[in-house]
Amino acid sequence: MSGVRKGYVRPLDLKRGVVDMSHGSGGRAMAQLVDELFLAAFDNAWLREMNDQARVPMPAGRLVIATDSHVVSPLFFPGGDIGCLSVHGTVNDVAMAGAKPLYLTAGFILEEGYPLADLKRIVDSMAAAARDAGVPIVTGDTKVVEQGKGDGVFINTTGVGVVFEGVDVSGANARPGDAILVSGPMGDHGVAIMSLRENLTFETTIASDTAALHGLVEALVTAVPGVRTLRDPTRGGLATTLNEIARQSGVGMTLRESAIPVRPEVAAACEFLGLDPLYVANEGKLVAIVASGDAPAALAALRGHPLGREAAIVGEVVADANHFVQMETGFGGRRMVDWLAGEQLPRIC
């Protein structure tokens, strides 16, 4: 009698194994990767159906769809990793429509040779983030590229949600006189990432602020249903986000530098790197624009939520055909806060 058990498949070696080309081939190896890694971590009824798509119930209302690809380097950083970031990023993009995120999809592009142990850490982190956010990952896709053709792991996530009843939020809705709020200190994520970049390693206690903001958004739109604009100031930071909104809405803005919260550690890191914290990325902050009369209620709603305790009113929307974002400096002068040009390049002397 043969000692081979019927139907036995040796489990994935999640300690020493690596991604190989067969994991993206559509064959048994891929099915095993999906079963033992992705399904095990993300487990939910829709995913378990194992179709190439998910059939999900949708409540009535306006549908919101957002997609975001994640290529962060390094993959693990203080305060998070590409896994939770890929959940938070898309949950936030959906939420910034004044919406409740309902479902996520996940597409993985893996590089041949990437350690399965690290992939598991990333997938577990994604699963935890999705669970905490209450937004299930209902379908997905996996591809593998040859060594040298990727950077370990790229993750695309798409999110679907539905707009809260009676809420109409858009980047085009800002009006002169409106108040501009931020939900907390600027620049944490970017500085945390930069502290690990090649040639730049410096010790810091700053962790990424990566977080899912839909709870904060719900608290805000419940208190102030007339919120005009919501956006998360990710790449390009607050400065770029405000310039985008100014152009979309056809308005200008005036900021007060002294009112913009920036942690001293972030300010110090930016100082020696020659960066401006207003251009550094955030992953757990939002910008809200509300009618000036709604500003106190909006501020109270943000501050009443754990992710908005350090919220602040930082400026106001003004009429300006040039759509300039200007700032009263803490020094007592005035300057523009322009679009980011190229990458934010440090000064050299």
Next chain:
Amino acid sequence: MKYVDEFRDGELARGIAARIAAEADPARTYHFMEFCGGHTHAISRYGVKDLLPANVVMVHGPGCPVCVLPVGRIDMAIELALKEKAILATYADTMRVPASGGLSLMKAKAKGADIRMVYSASDALRLARENPGREVVFLAIGFETTTPPTALVVREAAATGVGNFSVFANHVLTPSAIAHILESPEVRDLGTVVIDGFVGPAHVSTVIGSQPYDYFAEEYRKPVVIAGFEPLDVMQAILMLVRQVNEGRYEVENEFTRAVTPAGNEKAKALVASVFELRRAFEWRGLGAVPYSALRLKEEWAAFDAERRFDMPERRVPDPKACECGAILRGVKKPTDCKVFGTVCTPETPIGSCMVSSEGACAAHYTYGRYRDAAPAGATA
């Protein structure tokens, strides 16, 4: 942020501003050149201009190492990377400087050149150690501030036997540039550029000290006040310059005493002297060939000199015709006098180098100050 915020204090600034306004003679105009790009940047970023009376005018100088790098030198660097297949290590600011043929280091990188951004000269040397099979060239630029670290890595490469490392030296000298401006016909003969005094360099002076400026004060009768790069330093220096002008003095004064001594950093100067020697002349963007204005590696370090090692011929390439960087660097024109400013030439698509570095006069004005030029379009609510 301790030790920084104190130098950006708005209330102290208002106090100095009030004194400048009180002491500046309303019957005359004061033109002060801030030599350094660091000062240009501080003036724009903190809105220092808004705190000065209308008759105190700041003229931007050529002290931006990226801005004065001529097209030819960038072309030479690109050739090292593309033809010699060397790893070119460079400070980030140089990446977008326009070169010939629509290229820049960044575009050359996209075409396959191996160009790496570094934050220090020692990072470049580390690259050489990590890539023993490749030639690694450090594109060294900057005034006296960045020269000692370059000298240090050359010595270290020699001492530790790193044979695949060399330096493409573009280190330039501040005093020669100031002299060149003061000798220029616009200042000397035509009187089209009025300079009543200089805000002297901050970091450069920590190395060379305050003594080298004595000559300008004496020979050209121009007051010089060495100032730190914080906005309060600049304000204080302007007040000191106004006082010198009012009292008919032309002395070298040091506002930046927390870092600058008369003799400077003797150790750094000795280090530089051990590795570098004067070039007979060096091409500056905007200023042309300036005699004895730059450094090259001494003969004994020739093995580490990329120009000798790769037998690089000197390239002279004229600036694009429409670009006024030259006149702007000499203080003859303002960024807004240039026809391509803000139209064809923007930080995204720079034509001239002054639009590239954040210390460049055009980039500083475009990024922080161009709302001043805009016709009052739409009332501000």
